[in-house]
Amino acid sequence: MTRLACNPERLALLARRLNIAQAEISLQLRLAEIGDLAMPEIRSLLQRAISLLESQEERARRILNSSFLNLSDSYSLIFNSSAYLLNRWVTHHPGWWSDATHGKTTEIDILIAKVAGNPLEAGRLIDSTSFLAPLIYGCNDTEVVRKLWLSATDPRTTSVTTAGQRITRLVEEVFGDQEWREGIAPTWVDIHKQLTTRRQIRDLLGEVVAPWQLQFTGLASEWSWSAETGIHYLKKIADAENAAMAFSQGLGSALYRNLSDLPDDSSDRLHRIDSIAFAVGASTELLRNAKVRQADMDSDHLSTLLTIPALLPLKLPWPTSLLIGKSKSHVVNLFDKTPEVRVTSAIQMLQHRSALASIAYTAVFNSALTSGRIDQVNDRPSPDVQLELQHTVDLIDNPTARGQALADLTDENY
Amino acid sequence: MSTPLQLAVRIQDTINQQLREISRLSDSDTWVGPVALISHIEILRVSSLLSSCIDLLRAHHDSSGL
Numbered sequence: 001m002t003r004l005a006c007n008p009e010r011l012a013l014l015a016r017r018l019n020i021a022q023a024e025i026s027l028q029l030r031l032a033e034i035g036d037l038a039m040p041e042i043r044s045l046l047q048r049a050i051s052l053l054e055s056q057e058e059r060a061r062r063i064l065n066s067s068f069l070n071l072s073d074s075y076s077l078i079f080n081s082s083a084y085l086l087n088r089w090v091t092h093h094p095g096w097w098s099d100a101t102h103g104k105t106t107e108i109d110i111l112i113a114k115v116a117g118n119p120l121e122a123g124r125l126i127d128s129t130s131f132l133a134p135l136i137y138g139c140n141d142t143e144v145v146r147k148l149w150l151s152a153t154d155p156r157t158t159s160v161t162t163a164g165q166r167i168t169r170l171v172e173e174v175f176g177d178q179e180w181r182e183g184i185a186p187t188w189v190d191i192h193k194q195l196t197t198r199r200q201i202r203d204l205l206g207e208v209v210a211p212w213q214l215q216f217t218g219l220a221s222e223w224s225w226s227a228e229t230g231i232h233y234l235k236k237i238a239d240a241e242n243a244a245m246a247f248s249q250g251l252g253s254a255l256y257r258n259l260s261d262l263p264d265d266s267s268d269r270l271h272r273i274d275s276i277a278f279a280v281g282a283s284t285e286l287l288r289n290a291k292v293r294q295a296d297m298d299s300d301h302l303s304t305l306l307t308i309p310a311l312l313p314l315k316l317p318w319p320t321s322l323l324i325g326k327s328k329s330h331v332v333n334l335f336d337k338t339p340e341v342r343v344t345s346a347i348q349m350l351q352h353r354s355a356l357a358s359i360a361y362t363a364v365f366n367s368a369l370t371s372g373r374i375d376q377v378n379d380r381p382s383p384d385v386q387l388e389l390q391h392t393v394d395l396i397d398n399p400t401a402r403g404q405a406l407a408d409l410t411d412e413n414y
Numbered sequence: 415m416s417t418p419l420q421l422a423v424r425i426q427d428t429i430n431q432q433l434r435e436i437s438r439l440s441d442s443d444t445w446v447g448p449v450a451l452i453s454h455i456e457i458l459r460v461s462s463l464l465s466s467c468i469d470l471l472r473a474h475h476d477s478s479g480l
Contacts, residue, residue, distance in 0.1 A: 010439060014439040017432060017436045020432060021428065021436060024432060028425055028428070031424075032421060037421055037471075045463045045466050045470075046463075046464075049467075052463075055456070059453075
């Protein structure tokens with residue numbers, strides 16, 4: 001293996017030129033197979049020329065890919081140079097972590113900022129490095145890091161699998177015992193800034209994970225890890241108040257997104273609804289246990305949840321036939337004058353589940369409409385669909401959970 | 415593109431433009447040590463192969479009397 005001596009933009013340009021030349025000669029090869037031009041000698045010579053150019057391009061790609069890069073589908077020079085230069089900077093500058101604590105824009109700030117706003121390039125930068133720490137702790141400006149990770153995991157532009165690969169690596173890097181930490185000897189300045197950065201990274205994790213929180217519990221299989229592992233990380237992240245707030249605010253839209261596209265097979269559909277309901281239960285219980293609801297954010301995030309159904313295109317009325325909110329109000333009435341955080345948080349959890357149940361209902365209704373199981377918005381759904389809707393609501397907001405909450409609180413109050 | 419001469423012109427253009435640019439980029443500013451030399455030799459071989467194609471096509475053109 002050779003080493004690269006120049007700016008990688010030049011090598012990427014070479015790879016592109018080699019590719020273009022191959023395409024041109026391939027066209028000439030096809031032309032040389034037609035009619036009067038069909039001569040075996042010409043064909044053989046052109047094939048050998050293509051083969052030589054292929055080996056040259058392969059060499060160039062191997063060098064570029066040996067750092068951070070993947071040129072298989074693109075020749076983005078901006079990305080290539082950022083990724084390569086970032087890799088080289090970290091390799092030859094072991095004090096990269098210390099630069100980030102000295103209040104000035106670092107080399108890593110500049111390099112990441114070039115791709116942070118582009119979901120495709122941000123994602124490729126993350127995917128192509130095996131050493132993730134500089135992409136989390138290498139910037140003086142945490143906003144650059146935030147932009148990078150939010151771009152690369154945005155549910156509007158990122159598939160479930162890809163988001164899983166990126167986010168699981170992120171949380172493992174943040175919470176794992178990484179070898180690189182053992183090699184650093186921070187000064188007081190470093191420690192102070194590092195603590196601040198660490199808090200900001202926890203907040204950032206909340207924002208990144210919020211749209212994908214169901215994949216940490218009920219939908220953990222989509223990310224090929226266990227719900228036990230997922231909830232372990234979810235709990236750690238939710239310890240930061242801002243992260244917990246992000247979870248709470250993102251739960252409704254995560255629920256709607258994951259329920260809106262249900263499998264055609266009825267058994268698979270029910271299984272997915274069950275899994276998602278399990279995830280909602282885990283998230284709401286986890287938030288209650290994190291004691292975040294006593295903070296002043298409670299009214300904010302509840303209102304966020306409640307506004308989601310009104311934003312949906314169909315604006316379905318909440319069906320009066322469903323038994324929701326009736327026994328819940330009984331529990332709320334019993335405790336709504338109790339100032340204890342534990343009690344208020346339990347009540348809010350029930351309120352959240354009620355709001356989430358309405359979102360789930362709307363999502364499943366829309367899914368049935370989209371798949372043709374309901375013909376018109378105003379038609380009465382078939383008995384099967386009605387059962388599915390009722391099942392969805394009951395799973396998320398059910399009398400058993402309300403009764404349990406009542407019993408728990410009563411038991412501890414007397 | 416239907417005649418040997420037209421194809422020969424097209425191949426000559428590839429040598430004059432694309433391979434020249436590749437050759438410019440495959441120098442010691444891009445590669446270190448022997449790889450630049452290897453790269454240059456490979457590009458020369460490609461040029462030589464394409465030149466042979468041109469010779470064959472021209473000969474074919476001349477012999478066909480077009």
